[in-house]
Every structure is written in C-alpha cells, then in structure tokens.
Amino acid sequence: MNKWADISWQELQRLFSVVMCIDQDMKIIYASETLKNYLPEIENNLLVSDCFDILRPSDLSTYSEAIKNLNSLCLMTAKNEKFAVRGQLLRTGYDDQEVLCFCGAPWLFWINSHCPDIQMNMDDFSPQDVQLDQLFFMSTEKQMIADLENFNKELTVAKNKLEAANDAQHRFFAQMSHEMRTPLNGVMSALSLMEENTGDSKKDKLVSLAKSSSQNLMDVINYVLDLSKLELAGGEGRSTFDLMELLHSAVKILKAKSKERSLVLELDVANDVPVYCLGSPSRLRQVLLNLMINAIKFTDKGSVTLRVFKSSEQENNCTLQFEVIDTGVGISPENTELVFEPFWTAHQNDKTQVDAGTGLGLDIVRRNVEYMGGKIHIDSEPGKGSRFWFDWPTTSQAPDEQQINKLAPTESQKTTYHLTGKILLVDDNHTNLILGSMILESFGIDVITAENGKEAVSAVQEQQFDLILMDVHMPEMDGLEATHQIRHVLKQELPIIALTALSYDREKTRCLESGMNSYLTKPIIKENLAKELAKWLPSTSHIEKVDRTLKPQTKTVGVGDNLIDGSVLSELAGELSLKDLEKVSSTVLSEIEAHWDDLIHASDQDDQSSLLRHIHSLSSLFRSFGLKAAGETFGSTELCLRNGGVLGDGWLAKHEQLKTDSLCALAKELEKHNA
Amino acid sequence: MYGLINNSLKNMIIEKFGDKQWQEILSSSGVPEDSFLTMRSYDDVITYQLVEASSKVLDAPAETCLEMFGEYWVLEVASKSYGMLLDAAGNDMAQFLRNMNALHDRITSTFLDYTPPEFHVEDGDDYYKIHYLSQREGFTPFVVGILKGLAIRFGQTIKILDQTDVDVETGTHTIFNIQLEKQ
Numbered sequence: 017m018n019k020w021a022d023i024s025w026q027e028l029q030r031l032f033s034v035v036m037c038i039d040q041d042m043k044i045i046y047a048s049e050t051l052k053n054y055l056p057e058i059e060n061n062l063l064v065s066d067c068f069d070i071l072r073p074s075d076l077s078t079y080s081e082a083i084k085n086l087n088s089l090c091l092m093t094a095k096n097e098k099f100a101v102r103g104q105l106l107r108t109g110y111d112d113q114e115v116l117c118f119c120g121a122p123w124l125f126w127i128n129s130h131c132p133d134i135q136m137n138m139d140d141f142s143p144q145d146v147q148l149d150q151l152f153f154m155s156t157e158k159q160m161i162a163d164l165e166n167f168n169k170e171l172t173v174a175k176n177k178l179e180a181a182n183d184a185q186h187r188f189f190a191q192m193s194h195e196m197r198t199p200l201n202g203v204m205s206a207l208s209l210m211e212e213n214t215g216d217s218k219k220d221k222l223v224s225l226a227k228s229s230s231q232n233l234m235d236v237i238n239y240v241l242d243l244s245k246l247e248l249a250g251g252e253g254r255s256t257f258d259l260m261e262l263l264h265s266a267v268k269i270l271k272a273k274s275k276e277r278s279l280v281l282e283l284d285v286a287n288d289v290p291v292y293c294l295g296s297p298s299r300l301r302q303v304l305l306n307l308m309i310n311a312i313k314f315t316d317k318g319s320v321t322l323r324v325f326k327s328s329e330q331e332n333n334c335t336l337q338f339e340v341i342d343t344g345v346g347i348s349p350e351n352t353e354l355v356f357e358p359f360w361t362a363h364q365n366d367k368t369q370v371d372a373g374t375g376l377g378l379d380i381v382r383r384n385v386e387y388m389g390g391k392i393h394i395d396s397e398p399g400k401g402s403r404f405w406f407d408w409p410t411t412s413q414a415p416d417e418q419q420i421n422k423l424a425p426t427e428s429q430k431t432t433y434h435l436t437g438k439i440l441l442v443d444d445n446h447t448n449l450i451l452g453s454m455i456l457e458s459f460g461i462d463v464i465t466a467e468n469g470k471e472a473v474s475a476v477q478e479q480q481f482d483l484i485l486m487d488v489h490m491p492e493m494d495g496l497e498a499t500h501q502i503r504h505v506l507k508q509e510l511p512i513i514a515l516t517a518l519s520y521d522r523e524k525t526r527c528l529e530s531g532m533n534s535y536l537t538k539p540i541i542k543e544n545l546a547k548e549l550a551k552w553l554p555s556t557s558h559i560e561k562v563d564r565t566l567k568p569q570t571k572t573v574g575v576g577d578n579l580i581d582g583s584v585l586s587e588l589a590g591e592l593s594l595k596d597l598e599k600v601s602s603t604v605l606s607e608i609e610a611h612w613d614d615l616i617h618a619s620d621q622d623d624q625s626s627l628l629r630h631i632h633s634l635s636s637l638f639r640s641f642g643l644k645a646a647g648e649t650f651g652s653t654e655l656c657l658r659n660g661g662v663l664g665d666g667w668l669a670k671h672e673q674l675k676t677d678s679l680c681a682l683a684k685e686l687e688k689h690n691a
Numbered sequence: 692m693y694g695l696i697n698n699s700l701k702n703m704i705i706e707k708f709g710d711k712q713w714q715e716i717l718s719s720s721g722v723p724e725d726s727f728l729t730m731r732s733y734d735d736v737i738t739y740q741l742v743e744a745s746s747k748v749l750d751a752p753a754e755t756c757l758e759m760f761g762e763y764w765v766l767e768v769a770s771k772s773y774g775m776l777l778d779a780a781g782n783d784m785a786q787f788l789r790n791m792n793a794l795h796d797r798i799t800s801t802f803l804d805y806t807p808p809e810f811h812v813e814d815g816d817d818y819y820k821i822h823y824l825s826q827r828e829g830f831t832p833f834v835v836g837i838l839k840g841l842a843i844r845f846g847q848t849i850k851i852l853d854q855t856d857v858d859v860e861t862g863t864h865t866i867f868n869i870q871l872e873k874q
Contacts, residue, residue: 128775138779138790148779152801155773159695159729167726 036118068092100126193241257297286325290412311342318343339405437482469498496530503531511552584642646678694727720744754832761836
C-alpha cells in the first residue's frame with residue numbers, strides 16, 4: 017500500500033457514527049465519540065477480543081485473518097452485553113502505520129432486543145444509516161397489520177348484522193304469510209259454500225273468479241312462506257333417513273289424486289339405490305311431491321312415473337338421479353329454460369286448458385334441489401310428455417339401532433311398541449295429561465303426572481323416574497325453569513323431553529339450552545312419541561297384524577275441512593276405547609270452555625300474562641284434537657303477543673267464532689265415531 | 692396523504708366526539724371510504740374534505756380542528772404507534788426540534804411517493820426560529836398543534852411569539868418564533 021486515502025478521520029465520523037482504529041496486534045487505538053459514550057473502557061487500548069465477542073465473520077482473531085474479511089459484514093457484541101456494533105473493515109493508515117479501520121454504527125436491533133433500557137438517540141446514527149428507517153418501516157408495517165385485523169373484525173360484525181337482519185326479514189315474511197293464510201282460508205271456504213248455493217250464472221262466474229283468485233293468492237303466500245323457511249333453514253336438517261319409506265309414502269299420498277284423473281302412478285326404484293341415506297328428507301319429499309303434483313295436473317291420460325337410480329358412486333358417497341316422467345301436454349323447447357323462473361306459467365304461453373296456477377312451485381323445487389347440492393333439468397316434447405330430473409348427492413348410511421327396531425310397517429300391519437320404565441308427564445292441561453297418560457300406558461309405561469314445573473321438581477325429589485316429558489309453557493313454574501332446577505339444584509341427569517305447541521327453531525333452542533335432551537311438538541303423535549322414547553328407554557318392539565279394520569277416515573267438506581284434521585281423531589279412536597274417547601272429549605270440551613272464560617276475564621282486566629297463558633292452553637288443546645285452524649290461529653296469536661305485537665280490533669269476536677265453529681266440527685266428527 | 696393521517700383524524704373524532712359525529716362528518720364530506728390503510732397513499736383531497744366537514748359538523752373553524760388534530764397526533768398517535776422513533780428523536784423539546792428535519796428525511800425514505808414537510812430550526816438559548824416548508828397549503832394550524840403537543844410531551848411550556856407566512860409560489864413557508872420554558 018503506497019498511498020493512504022485522503023479522507024480524514026473527522027470526515028469518516030460524519031459518515032459513520034462508530035469508527036475504531038485497530039492496529040496490527042488487533043489493539044483498539046482509536047474510538048469515535050458514540051463508542052466512547054456507550055463503552056467507556058474502550059479508551060484503554062484493549063484488544064478487540066477483550067472488548068467484543070465477534071459474531072461475524074467467524075475468525076477475526078489476527079490481523080491477517082481480518083484482512084481476508086474486508087468484504088464481510090462485521091457483527092460484534094460488547095463483552096459487557098450492553099452494546100453492539102455492525103460495520104465493515106477497511107485498510108488505511110494511522111500515524112504512518114498500516115491499520116484497520118472499523119466503520120459502522122450501533123447495531124440497533126440487537127440493542128433494542130437485548131438492552132431495552134438503553135435509549136438510542138437519532139444523533140447516534142449518521143443520516144445515511146438505514147437502521148432507523150427500518151424501524152420506521154417495521155412500526156408502520158405493524159400498524160398496517162393492526163389496521164387489517166381491525167378491518168377484518170369490522171367486516172365480521174357487519175356480516176353478522178346483515179345475516180341477522182336477513183333472518184329477521186325472513187322470519188317476518190314467514191310470520192306474515194302464516195298470519196295471512198288463516199283469514200284467506202276462511203275466504204276460500206266461504207266462497208266454496210257460496211259456489212254450492214247460488215244458481216245464478218252471473219254470480220257463479222264472479223264467485224268462480226273470486227275463488228280462483230284467492231287460490232292464486234294462497235299459492236303466492238305459501239310460496240313466500242316456503243321461501244322464508246328455505247332461507248332460514250340454511251344447511252340445517254340433514255339426517256339419516258329411510259329413503260324407501262319416503263318414496264313409498266310420497267307416491268301413496270298422490271295415489272288418490274292420480275286415480276281421480278284415471279292415471280297410472282308408478283314408482284320405479286333400481287335395486288342398487290341405498291335404503292338409508294344422509295340428507296334432508298323434508299326437502300326431498302317436498303321436491304318429489306311438487307314435481308309429481310305438477311305432472312298429474314298436466315297429464316290427461318297415461319301415466320306418471322317416479323324413477324330413482326344411482327348415477328355415480330365413490331365409496332359410501334353416491335349420486336342418485338330422480339326422474340318424474342309424465343305422458344302429459346309437454347312444454348315447447350323455447351319454454352323449457354323458463355319453467356323454473358318464478359311466475360312463469362304454462363297458461364300464459366301454451367294454449368292448454370289447465371289452470372296453471374301461479375307458477376311458483378317449480379321455482380321452489382329448483383331452490384330446494386340446489387340447496388341439496390343438485391341441479392334440476394327438463395326434457396320435454398309438446399303433446400308427448402315431460403321428464404323432470406335432478407341429481408342428488410348423498411351418502412349411503414347403515415341404519416341405526418332404532419331404525420332396525422322399527423322394521424318399517426306396511427299398510428296391512430300395525431306396530432305395537434313395548435317400552436318399560438317410569439315417566440313423569442308434566443302439563444298444565446288436563447286433557448293433555450289424560451291423553452298422554454293413556455298413550456304412555458298403552459306402551460306399558462308407568463305414568464305419574466304433574467300440573468306445573470314446581471310439582472315436577474317436587475316429584476323428582478321424592479321419586480325415581482326414567483324420563484320426564486315436560487310441557488314448556490305452564491303457570492307457577494315453566495318447563496325451562498323446572499329443567500334448570502332439576503339439572504342444577506337436584507343434580508339429576510335423567511332424560512327430559514320437551515313437549516310444546518310451538519314448532520319454531522328458537523323454541524327448540526331454548527329448550528335444549530335449558531338442559532332438555534330432546535323436543536317434541538304437539539299434538540302428540542303416538543309413533544313419534546314411541547320413536548323418541550325408544551331412544552332413551554329400554555325398548556323392544558314387534559309387529560303384529562292388524563286384527564281390526566281402522567274406521568275409514570271421513571272427509572268433511574267445506575268449512576269443516578279446514579277446521580279439523582279428521583286423521584287425528586281417527587288415530588285417537590283407534591287407540592282408545594269408545595268410553596275413553598268420550599271421557600277425553602268431554603274433558604277437552606269443558607277445559608276449552610273454562611280456559612275461554614278465563615281468557616275473557618284476563619282480556620277485560622288487561623292481564624297480559626294470564627291472557628297469554630290461556631291462549632297457549634287453548635292452542636295446545638285445539639291441536640291435541642286436530643282442530644288445526646283454531647290451533648294455528650291461537651298459536652299465531654300467542655307468538656304475536658310473545659313478540660310484543662298488538663292484537664287488532666275485534667280479535668276476540670273472531671277467535672270466539674273460530675272456537676265455536678271448531679267445537680261444532682269436533683262434535684260432528686265425534687258423532688261419526690260413535691255411530 | 693398516507694392513510695395514517697386520515698385514520699388518525701377518524702380515531703380522534705370518534706374518541707373525542709363519538710361515532711355518530713364521525714358518521715355525520717363522513718357523510719357530509721362525501722368521502723366514500725370509511726376506513727383507511729396506514730401505508731396506502733390517498734389523494735390529499737380526501738384529507739381536505741374530511742377537515743372541512745369536521746369544521747362544519749363540529750361548528751368550529753378548520754384551523755381549530757387542525758390544531759386539535761396536531762396535538763392529538765403527537766400525544767396519541769405518534770406516541771402509541773411510533774413511540775420508539777419519537778424517543779430516538781430527542782429527550783427534550785430542543786433536541787427534538789433539531790432532529791425534526793432528520794426525522795422527516797427518514798420518513799421520505801420509508802413512505803415512498805410522499806412529500807413530507809421540511810423543518811429548519813435556528814436556535815438560541817430559549818428562543819427558536821422554526822421554518823416550516825410544505826408543498827401543501829392550509830396545514831400550518833396542524834404544525835401549531837404539533838408544537839403544542841410536543842411541549843406537553845416534554846413537560847415544557849411553549850409560547851409562539853409570532854408566526855409569519857413567507858410569500859411563496861406554491862405551498863407554504865411559515866416562520867415561527869417560539870420561546871420554551873421548563874414547567
């Protein structure tokens with residue numbers, strides 16, 4: 017090296033805040049101000065290795081080794097662990113001798129991380145040193161991440177709010193559709209009666225117009241209700257179910273309808289279709305019924321066939337194809353894409369003589385199929401018929417124990433359930449207690465009854481039960497509170513099954529949250545009750561041939577048809593002796609009248625809680641005897657009050673009229689069974 | 692202007708006046724975004740619109756709003772999010788003022804496409820002459836708020852003896868004569 021650089025030590029220190037001069041013995045013979053501030057001992061001409069631990073490069077023990085590493089980054093931490101430097105070595109001269117010069121800066125990240133109490137100052141770094149800039153960048157990056165996390169939270173909250181608002185809207189539509197159906201039923205029934213009695217052709221036309229218009233309105237309301245239910249249910253409702261039973265029952269429901277139109281209704285199921293599948297049975301049933309009803313409606317002669325086969329399979333997962341094939345009027349090619357659009361009707365486009373309805377059924381079908389993960393298609397030829405088909409992805413399942421025990425009854429067989437155990441039946445309604453006890457006793461179960469939650473809690477304290485059937489809404493103490501006490505105060509783990517007239521998800525959630533194990537809606541259907549009990553009690557079941565013919569279900573026409581579901585009473589008649597049926601009927605009639613008197617009194621006194629209780633009891637009683645219109649109307653009124661709604665003028669008179677009509681319909685139905 | 696300025700303005704309004712007032716300001720400003728990303732560059736117009744709307748909704752002069760924001764910026768935003776950098780810039784007001792320009796030089800190297808202001812400080816014993824130069828207009832009250840906020844941070848009292856606007860073709864050049872006293 018012939019010539020030393022012309023750069024002065026002062027100049028170097030402007031560029032680098034840490035400067036050290038190291039002689040050929042590796043002794044530090046000069047240190048800059050920053051170094052002296054933080055490492056005062058450095059002024060004692062120490063060896064580099066006495067002052068620092070060298071992290072990089074690996075060997076800096078001798079001058080010759082150091083010369084080899086002139087292009088390396090040097091990272092050195094002070095022996096006292098209070099300071100660290102980063103920089104690079106260069107060869108230069110000092111007092112006419114060749115030396116090494118270390119040019120660098122405090123090693124900011126090491127100091128921040130290892131010595132948090134050392135406060136580095138901006139003056140400790142030369143302006144060109146990027147370490148402080150990196151600190152800026154890191155701080156802003158941290159802030160940026162915090163911003164994004166915050167955005168994410170805000171979006172989640174907004175999404176949840178939107179979903180809740182959407183749900184509330186659907187609930188509102190569902191509620192309103194439900195409320196609209198009841199008065200419209202009345203209008204339609206009245207029109208049916210008028211249609212029978214006029215004899216005046218001009219009036220007949222008007223009545224016929226009013227009737228078809230109200231039927232269309234009813235279809236629209238049902239559509240909105242279906243749509244709301246569909247949206248609310250989301251992906252819920254998947255369970256293992258017996259597909260064969262579902263297919264047979266769907267076809268059975270429409271047998272009479274197809275016979276009326278002299279059509280053959282066939283079910284064609286391939287052998288490899290699994291019996292038990294995972295999916296939503298109610299959706300599948302609705303889709304198949306809608307498609308078959310449509311097919312029957314638009315077919316004058318020939319047949320309607322429901323065909324099911326497996327279109328693909330991978331282990332337990334398979335896709336089933338469902339086809340509804342008819343020999344009806346068919347659809348022109350330009351319209352096949354349109355049939356699934358809401359409000360499209362055959363009537364407006366094709367010159368058929370069939371009343372095409374509102375054009376909403378196929379839209380619901382399409383939505384349901386898509387919710388189930390499938391897609392619906394149509395092939396059709398005008399005058400020859402149509403084939404509606406959809407694929408349905410499912411998983412074949414092994415039947416569970418209960419399903420094996422059930423051994424699906426056929427038309428000519430009747431299942432008798434034999435269950436053992438002791439059950440506490442809790443209900444504030446005497447009729448329900450009598451009916452419930454009779455059904456439970458017919459299974460072979462010992463029954464103890466209680467009339468409210470308080471009595472139930474006392475009974476559980478005094479006696480041992482295998483299961484409790486608990487009404488939800490009761491005076492003194494309701495079923496939810498009673499369950500809470502049994503679970504948390506008495507620490508009893510026995511199964512508790514809710515019995516309630518309200519079939520809303522919210523009600524179900526409340527029951528399960530209170531500690532109940534399961535949930536049944538009223539009226540009590542014997543088969544459903546037995547199935548539920550079988551899950552919790554030791555059970556055996558066998559099938560015996562029906563040794564008596566069930567009385568044919570009588571069909572009441574006109575107003576009565578909407579008021580009473582004859583099948584409920586027929587089932588009761590099948591299960592109870594005539595004497596028992598009379599006993600229960602007389603109890604229900606007197607209970608209804610008693611609750612009605614109390615309801616009038618509560619209304620006069622403006623006692624909302626008492627009013628609510630009696631409306632609930634009446635709704636429950638009506639449902640128990642198949643008085644569906646009254647059950648639904650009183651149930652809706654109850655829900656309206658529970659949601660803080662206000663009842664319109666004249667509601668009492670309307671409800672009284674409905675009660676009177678319903679009891680008349682019940683009396684007529686009972687006479688038929690007595691006959 | 693980087694998002695951190697708009698975001699801080701939003702946080703200040705929400706913290707001091709509530710979410711309802713912020714929503715009103717936002718709707719009155721016509722600014723479509725209601726959240727700003729710290730490191731994203733937004734059009735300066737957005738900041739001007741927000742300040743103008745704040746002045747209208749809070750029924751206070753825009754200068755007052757900006758001064759309040761300047762104080763909030765030092766005491767809440769910078770101290771919490773950039774505490775280490777503020778600490779590095781000085782242990783007292785005098786040192787901080789001397790480093791203020793170096794701080795903004797570094798900001799320029801980190802926040803690309805951003806033109807931060809320049810500060811030149813001529814100091815005496817307790818008297819300082821601070822030159823504030825910016826390519827933007829209308830932010831002098833924000834600098835006043837920052838100076839007042841810094842004085843609070845360092846436990847000192849500041850007196851702005853006078854404030855002169857120098858005639859420039861574009862942007863702003865303001866000279867502050869200030870006096871510092873220990874509290």
